[in-house]
Amino acid sequence: MVYPRAFSGKPTRHTLRRMVGAYARPVENHSVPHSTPRTAAFFDLDKTVIAKSSTLTFSKSFYQGGLINRRAVLRTAYAQFVFLAGGADHDQMERMREYLSSLCRGWDVAQVREIVAETLHDLIDPIIYDEAASLIEEHHAAGRDVVIVSTSGAEVVEPIGELLGADRVVATRMVVGEDGRFTGEVEYYAYGPTKEEAVRELAASEGYDLERCYAYSDSATDVPMLSAVGHPFAVNPDRALRREAVARGWPVLSFNRPVPLKQRLPTLSMPSRPALAVMAAVGAAMATATLVWYASRRKTPKPRLGLIGRSGRVARNARV
Numbered sequence: 001m002v003y004p005r006a007f008s009g010k011p012t013r014h015t016l017r018r019m020v021g022a023y024a025r026p027v028e029n030h031s032v033p034h035s036t037p038r039t040a041a042f043f044d045l046d047k048t049v050i051a052k053s054s055t056l057t058f059s060k061s062f063y064q065g066g067l068i069n070r071r072a073v074l075r076t077a078y079a080q081f082v083f084l085a086g087g088a089d090h091d092q093m094e095r096m097r098e099y100l101s102s103l104c105r106g107w108d109v110a111q112v113r114e115i116v117a118e119t120l121h122d123l124i125d126p127i128i129y130d131e132a133a134s135l136i137e138e139h140h141a142a143g144r145d146v147v148i149v150s151t152s153g154a155e156v157v158e159p160i161g162e163l164l165g166a167d168r169v170v171a172t173r174m175v176v177g178e179d180g181r182f183t184g185e186v187e188y189y190a191y192g193p194t195k196e197e198a199v200r201e202l203a204a205s206e207g208y209d210l211e212r213c214y215a216y217s218d219s220a221t222d223v224p225m226l227s228a229v230g231h232p233f234a235v236n237p238d239r240a241l242r243r244e245a246v247a248r249g250w251p252v253l254s255f256n257r258p259v260p261l262k263q264r265l266p267t268l269s270m271p272s273r274p275a276l277a278v279m280a281a282v283g284a285a286m287a288t289a290t291l292v293w294y295a296s297r298r299k300t301p302k303p304r305l306g307l308i309g310r311s312g313r314v315a316r317n318a319r320v
């Protein structure tokens with residue numbers, strides 16, 4: 001389901017366009033005038049937005065669901081340790097990909113999605129970096145789309161993207177057979193240069209001005225994606241990316257505060273921007289109605305009963 005076999009050769013434009021059409025949700029950017037070029041912020045997921053590997057985090061849940069055995073749990077736990085200890089290099093990523101690709105062969109896709117949905121908040125919510133969540137909020141407030149670009153499988157990444165309030169998701173997609181199970185083959189592999197091509201394809205289809213866009217990643221394998229935008233950032237970078245960032249003058253960010261979303265202000269769970277626009281219009285209408293009501297009250301003579309006068313004083317104190 002994650003890190004499947006890489007394409008032999010460069011992916012075709014037809015493949016990329018098919019992938020672009022399969023993102024999590026459509027983009028609606030109402031905060032930016034139509035005459036202004038649209039912009040986006042592209043986020044890698046693992047160790048950039050969340051503190052662990054998104055797929056390996058679900059290994060215990062997959063074990064409890066009968067998808068893997070205890071030996072596989074221990075092996076994925078070791079892979080998680082290697083990943084967290086300093087980031088896996090290309091060869092380690094390839095070995096991990098091959099192992100996980102063979103491991104998920106035969107898994108029922110509906111069951112995988114059900115397990116992810118049931119355990120998403122318990123497993124992912126506590127490991128979201130507070131700094132990343134704040135950046136997502138700031139980019140949305142500035143009118144930018146937020147796009148998660150991850151090598152992990154779509155069955156895991158798309159629910160996480162929805163949890164984060166992302167507008168789009170680019171993720172690895174495995175081939176699903178007619179029986180609804182993974183075949184172990186890959187339809188689209190979101191890794192290395194392929195991420196850059198997906199970003200450029202999205203920019204062409206959605207009208208993003210890449211020179212005004214942002215990108216964030218922890219891995220040197222994402223240098224092509226970072227190079228595609230005008231504002232690249234290295235987040236918790238591995239050694240190779242840190243060297244590259246220093247050489248290119250890219251800012252280096254350190255995220256180290258995983259905070260459950262429920263402990264943050266509920267801004268990540270706010271309604272979509274179209275819904276906020278409707279709410280703002282309703283609020284303005286209510287404010288206008290309140291002013292009209294208040295003006296009409298000022299024109300109405302006040303009763304001279306002492307009780308009413310005392311009540312009026314209490315009301316004024318309550319408003320303060």
